[in-house]
Amino acid sequence: MKSFTPPTRILMGPGPSVVHPRILDAMARPTIGHLDPAFVDMMDEVKEMLKYAFKTENALTMPVSAPGSAGMETCFVNLVEPGDKVIVCINGVFGLRMKENVTRLGGEAVVVEDEWGTAVSPEKVEQALVENPDTKIVAFVHAETSTGALSDAKTLCQIANQHGCINIVDAVTSLAGSELRVDEWGIDAIYSGSQKCLSAMPGLSPVSFSERAIEKLTNRKTPVTSWFLDLNLVMGYWGKGSKRAYHHTAPVNTLYGLHESLVMLSEEGIENSWSRHQQNHILLRDGLNNLGINYLVDEASRLPQLNSVLIPQDQDDLGVRSSLLENYNIDIGAGLGPLEGKIWRIGLMGHTSRKKNIELLLSALKDTLQKKKV
Numbered sequence: 001m002k003s004f005t006p007p008t009r010i011l012m013g014p015g016p017s018v019v020h021p022r023i024l025d026a027m028a029r030p031t032i033g034h035l036d037p038a039f040v041d042m043m044d045e046v047k048e049m050l051k052y053a054f055k056t057e058n059a060l061t062m063p064v065s066a067p068g069s070a071g072m073e074t075c076f077v078n079l080v081e082p083g084d085k086v087i088v089c090i091n092g093v094f095g096l097r098m099k100e101n102v103t104r105l106g107g108e109a110v111v112v113e114d115e116w117g118t119a120v121s122p123e124k125v126e127q128a129l130v131e132n133p134d135t136k137i138v139a140f141v142h143a144e145t146s147t148g149a150l151s152d153a154k155t156l157c158q159i160a161n162q163h164g165c166i167n168i169v170d171a172v173t174s175l176a177g178s179e180l181r182v183d184e185w186g187i188d189a190i191y192s193g194s195q196k197c198l199s200a201m202p203g204l205s206p207v208s209f210s211e212r213a214i215e216k217l218t219n220r221k222t223p224v225t226s227w228f229l230d231l232n233l234v235m236g237y238w239g240k241g242s243k244r245a246y247h248h249t250a251p252v253n254t255l256y257g258l259h260e261s262l263v264m265l266s267e268e269g270i271e272n273s274w275s276r277h278q279q280n281h282i283l284l285r286d287g288l289n290n291l292g293i294n295y296l297v298d299e300a301s302r303l304p305q306l307n308s309v310l311i312p313q314d315q316d317d318l319g320v321r322s323s324l325l326e327n328y329n330i331d332i333g334a335g336l337g338p339l340e341g342k343i344w345r346i347g348l349m350g351h352t353s354r355k356k357n358i359e360l361l362l363s364a365l366k367d368t369l370q371k372k373k374v
């Protein structure tokens with residue numbers, strides 16, 4: 001066996017996104033102990049910078065030591081108790097996973113369905129809350145990466161709050177790519193991922209819990225069924241003050257990487273990051289339209305960081321994607337579930353969202369579509 005050297009790729013799919021060299025450099029620095037005072041200071045900076053990224057003052061804001069899916073589980077396993085009624089909005093793959101979480105925890109899932117490629121309907125959520133006044137939680141995906149649709153998180157949280165429910169929001173793809181204001185919008189429990197618009201490596205999931213969410217957690221009648229994700233225990237390590245108890249060995253170097261990506265985000269400014277994603281999306285959209293390629297999602301609810309486009313009739317899904325990878329080192333995403341073979345998912349997340357990458361993709365795509373016409 002020899003050492004592994006990955007090919008050079010431009011990651012333009014649903015994640016991971018291109019990791020900036022500064023972040024790779026940070027990760028290559030020497031490992032120190034996860035209870036070293038210098039490391040604990042760095043952890044505090046990560047927490048502060050995550051609060052900035054989420055636009056929150058929530059004290060319980062920190063990265064879970066595992067990918068976005070574990071952030072999802074952290075929210076559900078800590079907040080859903082057996083018998084709890086949870087409204088789950090499903091307009092793509094990740095809503096389905098939320099429902100799976102609820103039922104596995106013994107909760108009762110009330111599903112609000114919307115067509116894949118459209119936003120969650122606030123009217124339907126309101127209706128479901130009227131019909132189910134004993135609902136405890138409303139859960140939805142802010143940016144559905146499987147379809148490219150953005151939902152109105154502000155309005156959905158407002159409705160949930162008016163009906164006395166707490167909310168759980170999936171912001172894995174939205175954080176740093178789309179406007180997101182945790183405190184202002186009344187978000188209670190939110191999770192994200194390191195490898196999408198933060199452009200760090202996969203493997204960490206920033207989460208944030210409001211006071212109301214913590215209240216539900218501390219008033220549980222039954223213990224949290226996951227030991228690893230029980231926030232009561234995790235906070236012994238990530239909590240306030242300098243005294244930290246061993247819970248698990250934190251992924252030290254991965255956290256160096258997240259720290260660096262958050263430093264870069266604060267240098268750019270969170271609002272500037274949102275608008276960069278939007279501007280580059282327009283650039284890509286115009287170029288794709290020139291090639292005769294159209295979007296799945298209506299303009300009003302399109303994600304700038306995940307462009308789901310309809311595969312032209314005369315083109316072969318896999319053939320085009322393989323050609324882009326083999327000839328141009330460009331990695332774009334396929335459709336999932338009912339959208340398999342129907343769409344491509346072009347990610348412009350984090351460090352991927354640059355003019356140079358868009359120009360490269362457009363010329364590669366133009367070339368490939370001409371050659372591959374069936």
Ligand SMILES: *Cc1c(COP(=O)(O)O)cnc(C)c1O
Nearest residue numbers: 067068069094143145172173193
């Ligand atoms: C990527 C993604 C996840 C899962 O994150 P992993 O890091 O792959 O576990 C969850 N929700 C959404 C909306 C995502 O895009």
